[in-house]
Amino acid sequence: MWNKPQLMNWIANFLFATAVVMMLYILLYAVVHLPIFPLREVKVEGHLSHVTHEQISLIIEKHLKGNFFTLNLERTRDAFEKLPWARKVSVRRRWPDQIDVVIEEHEVLARWGDIALVNTYGEIFHAASDASLPVFYGPGDGVAEVSKGYGVYNAILNQAHMKIEQVTLSPRRSWEIKTDKGMLIALGRVDMESRLTRFVKSYISTLHQLELNLRYADLRYPNGFAVRKPGNML
Template sequence: MAQTVNRATDLMSDNARRPKTNLQLPTSAKYFFTALVIGLLLLILAMGAKALRDAPPAAIQVSTQGLTAAQHQTLQQTMGQQPVSSFFTTNLQALRDIAMGLAWVDQVSVTRDWQQGIVITALPKQAVANFGTERLVDARGAVFVPVDSEELTRSQFATLQGEINQAPVIMQQMQQINDWYAPLDMRVEDIILTPRMTWLVRFDSGLRVIVDNENTAQKLLNLSQLLTNQLSTRREEMQSIDLRYKNGFTITWKVVEPKAEVSE
């Protein structure tokens, strides 16, 4: 038994003393295989680039969601005229910028879809008032020409007038006036900001108000309070009110036609 253990120990010692054999490739073979791998990678890249260049142009689809028929047709025609490359190489941001360039477009999303191609989803601006006679304006004061001219005939819209770059200011002023005069059941029907920064306001009740650009908000707020209290019983008799005074205002009263006498 002791001899067997000793022999096993000797064998293990012999194995431990034997030098390990390492298979080493010649340097030239290493260079060859490295060059082969690099060549294959370059070939794959070149073939991929050629495939992208030779791929047919991507199809552009405009979603109908949220658009009228006229808006969809206009956007589809505009985007269909744009040069596009393949499905993978088409510049989506460039297409989005083109769609956003249409004044009536409010938001745009451009995505890749395996089945449809390049899909463009757009939302139009929502008009809340007319701006002059040929444009509309949204709640943020953005002025735009609608696709369908019939949108300009909405009688429920108030009309804003002034310089286009002043549209946000005019819109904000109208919204503020409507808030102040809502308890009087009065809403702005027309509001004009002249080049001299004079405000002309006509309410749906027929009352017209003119005010300058000095303490405009305070004057209009004070007037709403006077019409609610001291002048409440005579509102129907007023034709116009001029607030362009530092310490007061003037009222133009409606002319009451005398009743004709009827002889029997």
């Protein structure tokens, strides 16, 4: 090897280049860690109804460590996304000394049994709420399906001045809804939307006028339905 000057020159150049790169890295590392790039402002934006100023201040105090360059944006985002009402969070640097945080809150749609809440995207999240909300029941993989069905069926019932208080989807995908009038409606597994539409039209034109105080409606018939008032079947 010592008799090969070209190889020796290549090795020398490689070692020199490596040393230069390492020196530049060390210099850059030292510069970005100097106290001349302090983080002076954290700007938090978003339509925030549930995320509090106290929660934001606590996260800033506990998790925002480092200066403008060394702050870990991914860890900062993760810290904010752990807030119960935070659905999505974006974090970015703004030169020369600011961090911008944008928080998208969950918009609550319903309760998932008594264990969680459901947002308008059909996603489960865990937070506290004292709002009066409809209640969804169903299999674990049916949250989005129940949320979508709720929107469709509630819009139909609104035509009869009713709204849904409870939706149940069985493991076999059979639907049952309870209205704010105290009526339980069995929709079945097929043609749910058309069956409910037919029932609502009859309810508006006839059944409501009779003031029957209906408690149950079985719509699982191909060409009709059965209704029941307290103590009777019509």
